[in-house]
Amino acid sequence: NAGVTQTPKFQVLKTGQSMTLQCAQDMNHNSMYWYRQDPGMGLRLIYYSASEGTTDKGEVPNGYNVSRLNKREFSLRLESAAPSQTSVYFCASSEVSGLSNQPQHFGDGTRLSIL
Amino acid sequence: AQSVTQLGSHVSVSEGALVLLRCNYSSSVPPYLFWYVQYPNQGLQLLLKYTSAATLVKGINGFEAEFKKSETSFHLTKPSAHMSDAAEYFCAVSNAGGSYIPTFGRGTSLIVHP
Numbered sequence: 001n002a003g004v005t006q007t008p009k010f011q012v013l014k015t016g017q018s019m020t021l022q023c024a025q026d027m028n029h030n031s032m033y034w035y036r037q038d039p040g041m042g043l044r045l046i047y048y049s050a051s052e053g054t055t056d057k058g059e060v061p062n063g064y065n066v067s068r069l070n071k072r073e074f075s076l077r078l079e080s081a082a083p084s085q086t087s088v089y090f091c092a093s094s095e096v097s098g099l100s101n102q103p104q105h106f107g108d109g110t111r112l113s114i115l
Numbered sequence: 116a117q118s119v120t121q122l123g124s125h126v127s128v129s130e131g132a133l134v135l136l137r138c139n140y141s142s143s144v145p146p147y148l149f150w151y152v153q154y155p156n157q158g159l160q161l162l163l164k165y166t167s168a169a170t171l172v173k174g175i176n177g178f179e180a181e182f183k184k185s186e187t188s189f190h191l192t193k194p195s196a197h198m199s200d201a202a203e204y205f206c207a208v209s210n211a212g213g214s215y216i217p218t219f220g221r222g223t224s225l226i227v228h229p
Contacts (some may be wrong), residue, residue: 008210106160
């Protein structure tokens with residue numbers, strides 16, 4: 001039972017390079033999310049996908065794009081990396097219905113450094 | 116609108132002592148509340164959740180939290196700290212009436228001294 005799988009686990013980029021972070025879940029969840037975690041800032045939502053075929057901006061979307069490839073996969077792309085995007089990135093998924101709000105399941109993160 | 120405030124970015128306790136991590140929330144509709152734990156180099160894991168069934172919620176690893184509507188609080192407690200409890204703890208709020216997307220607090224780092 002893999003849960004949420006993120007690749008890669010670590011990455012170093014140079015300023016201006018592009019990169020795609022991959023995320024896949026095997027729990028048949030409808031909703032998927034991308035967060036960044038910075039010291040003292042908690043988790044900040046970058047983008048989310050409420051269901052297959054939809055994506056929406058979160059709190060800090062600038063400099064990022066996303067693709068909900070299918071129900072399982074949700075990728076995050078940095079088109080032109082900047083040092084301010086150095087962070088730990090987490091993907092999460094959850095099942096949401098009108099009657100209850102299930103918790104999120106998180107991957108182990110991608111540690112991204114931009115020089 | 117919803118928000119979460121975690122009082123204290125760091126909490127230090129001795130092994131065997133009571134653990135109390137504070138969380139206050141703001142929500143315009145009845146909330147769902149969660150506590151997550153994050154161990155070093157790992158993602159967040161659910162400790163417990165409140166979804167209106169009972170105000171005292173028991174979670175994994177001996178943790179529990181009490182929902183107090185009058186105080187808009189959802190503090191996390193454990194009677195006796197263990198070294199393995201050292202981690203980062205996050206409180207989160209969401210709701211079914213508005214945005215189901217949770218808002219996270221900034222986290223509290225629990226330090227356990229032998």
